[in-house]
Amino acid sequence: MTELSQSNTASRSLAAERARKVKAGLRRRHMTEKIFRGLGIAAIVAALGFVALLFTDVLSKGIPAFTQANLHLEVAYDPAIIKLTPAPVREVGQSDAGFEQANLKWRSSLVLLNWNKVLEVAMRKSAPADYDIDTRQLLTIPETNARHILRERYVEDPGLLGKTISIDLVASANVDNWVKGNIDRDLPDAQQQLGADARALTDFFAENGTLTKDFATGIFTNVDSRAAPASAGLAGAFMGSVYMMLVVIILAVPIGVASAIYLEEFAKKSRLTDIIEVNINNLAAVPSIVFGLLGAAVFINFFHLPISAPLVGGMVLTLMTLPTIIIATRAALQSVSPALRQAALGLGASRTQMVFHHVLPVTFPSILTATIIGVAQALGETAPLLLIGMNAFVASVPASPLDQATALPVQIFLWNGNENRNFFEARTSAAIMVLLGLMILLNAIAIFLRTRLERRA
Amino acid sequence: MDVMAGKVKMTQTTVESAMNPTDAPDRSIRIQAQDVKVHYGAKEALHGVSIEIPDRAVTSFIGPSGCGKSTFLRCINRMNDTIEGARVEGLIKLDGEDIYDPSLDVVELRARIGMVFQKPNPFPKSIYENVAYGPKIHGIATSRTDLDEIVVSSLRRAGLFEEVKDRLNEPGTGLSGGQQQRLCIARAMAVGPEVILMDEPCSALDPIATAIIEELIDELRANYTIVIVTHSMQQAARVSQKTAFFHLGNLIEEGVTEDIFTNPINKQTQDYIMGRIG
Known part of the structure; x- marks a missing residue:
C-alpha cells in the first residue's frame, strides 16, 4: 500500500517535472513565433511603405503634367x-x-x-x-x-x-x-x-x-519634340511599345509554350535535355543588356534588319521573355496531377491527346498568367532597347513595326535626362503613369481571363 | 522451385474444376503471364511472375504494401510504359497475343484493357464528357445519338445513371467519392474493353460506397474479365473467384479464392491471411 502510494507520488512528481519543462519550452516557442510574426509584419509594412512612397511621388509629380x-x-x-x-x-x-x-x-x-x-x-x-x-x-x-x-x-x-x-x-x-x-x-x-x-x-x-x-x-x-518641349507627347513611344508587345506575343508565346510542352511531355529525358534545361534556367538570369548586344550583333549587323525598329526590339525582348515563359509553362505542366494523365492514358488516349485534351486545358490559366507576366516584364524593359538604337529621338508615330520608333520606358529614360528639368520632371512621371497604366491593364486582362477560364474548367 | 511450380499447377486445375460452369459460359484463359520481371531503374520490383487469368471472372491480387501486385497489374495494360525508367521483361499474352510486341499499338491495347485507379480520377469535365471521351477518341461512336446511347448504357451498367441522369452536364468532380469511382468504371466500360483492371478501387471510399462497387464488380463479371488489386482480404474473398497472393515482388500462391482463404498451401500466405505479416 505504502509502496504503491510512494510510486504514485514519484510518478506524479515526474509528471509535474515534465509539465514544467514543457511549459518552459512553450514560452520559448511562443516567443519565437511572436518574433517571427513581428518580423513578417515589419517586412510587409516596409514593402507597402516603399510602394506607397513610390506611388505618391509618381502621382504627385505626374498628375500636374x-x-x-x-x-x-x-x-x-x-x-x-x-x-x-x-x-x-x-x-x-x-x-x-x-x-x-x-x-x-x-x-x-x-x-x-x-x-x-x-x-x-x-x-x-x-x-x-x-x-x-x-x-x-x-x-x-x-x-x-x-x-x-x-x-x-x-x-x-x-x-x-x-x-x-x-x-x-x-x-x-x-x-x-x-x-x-x-x-x-x-x-x-x-x-x-x-x-x-x-x-x-x-x-x-x-x-x-x-x-x-x-x-x-x-x-x-x-x-516627342525637342524644339517644342511643351508639345512633346507619348504617341510615338506608345505605338512603339504596342508594336513590340505584339511581336513578343506573336513570337514568344507560341515558341515558348511549344518548347515547354515538348520538353516536358514528349522529349525523352537524356543528357541533352538536361543540358537544355540548365541552359534555359541560366538564360533567365542573363542580364537583359546582354540580349541587347546579341540583338545588335545578330539581327542588325548580321541580318541587316532596320535599326531602331520595333520589330527588332520585339525580337530581342522575345529572346529575353522566352526563358520566363518556358520555365513557367513547364512548372504548370509539372503541377498537373499524375491521376489526370493516367486517366487519359488508361482510356487509350495517345500522348498528344492526353496533352491537348486534358493537361493543357487545366494548365491554360497558369500558362496565360505566366505569359502575360513575361510580356509585362518585356514591356518595361529598357536596357536592351538602348543597344539596338531605340533610344533615338524619333518625332513620328511608327506606321509599321519596321519604322523607327522608341518605347515607353525608353521615353521615360530620355525625358528624365532632359535639361528642362522643372518641366520634364512632371512629364516623366506622367509617362511612368501611362506605362504603369498599360501594365495594370495587361495584368487586369490576365486576371480576368484567368478567373473566367478557371470558372469554366 | 520445382515443388513450387507443381503447387501452382495443382491449384490451377482446382480453379478449373471448382468454378461453376454455368456461372459463365466461356471459361478459357484470357491472359497469360510468363516470368514477368519489372525493374524501376536498377531496382527489380517484380521477380518473375507467371499466372493465368481466366475469362469472365474476377481475379484478385492480394498482398502487403510494396509486394508488387499493383506493379504487375500495370504491366497488363502497359501503364508501366509511362513511368520513367521502368522496364518490363517476360511475356504477357492477351488471347495468345504478346502485348509487348513492338508491332502492337499500345493505344489499341488500352482500348481493349480498361483501367480503374485507386483514387477516383474523373476528368474535370462534365459527367457526359467523362464517359463520352473514350468512345470519341477511339472513333467508336459515329453519331451523336450513338454517343448518347453509349453514355447512357455505360452509366446504367455502372449503376450510376439513375443518380446522375438529371445532371449529365455538371462536372464529374462534383460527385461523391463513390459516385466518382462508378463514373470512372462507366468511363472505362464506354470504350468497350474486354478486360477491366482495378487498382484498389475502393481504398478511398467509405463502406457503403465500397459495398455498391463490390456489387457492381460482381455483376460485371458476367461480361468482363476483371482483375482487381485490393488491400482488403475480405473484399478479395467477397468479389473474386481466383486469388493470387504476392509478397516482396514474388507471386507466392494462386488459386481458387475459397481455397486460398480456407486452405492456403504456403506458409507465407497463411501468415498473411492470419494477419501475421502485412
Missing part, C-alpha cells in the same frame, strides 16, 4: 502680312512634274512668310493696350511650334485669308513652369527662364482668361 497652360488667341489672317498668290490650280495640259514644281514653289513661299508676325499681332491684341514688350520676349510665351500651327491651318483652309478665328495654342514650357509655380518667383531676373516683361504678361493673360490650364491632350496625341 496632365494639365497644361494653353493660350486662346484671336488670330487674324491679315492679307497685309500673308502676301501670297493663291494655291496653284492644275492647268489644262500641265504635266505632273510641272504641277508638282509649282506646288512646291508655292509651299516654300508659304513657309517663308512671316507667320510669327501673325502670331505677334494676335498676342498683342490680347495684351493691355500699348504694352511694352519686345517681339523676341513676346514670342517666348507661346510654344515654338505655334507658327507652324497657324500655317497648317491656313494650308488646310486658304479661305481663312482676311478672316479672324480663335485658335488654341500650347504655351511654352517656361510659361507652364511659371504658371504652375515650378520655378521660384522670387529668383533674380538672371536666373529666371522668362524675361521680366514676359512674366508680367503671362500673369496678365492668366488673369484675363487668355491663358488657362487645360487637359493636356498633347501627351497622348503628340510625338
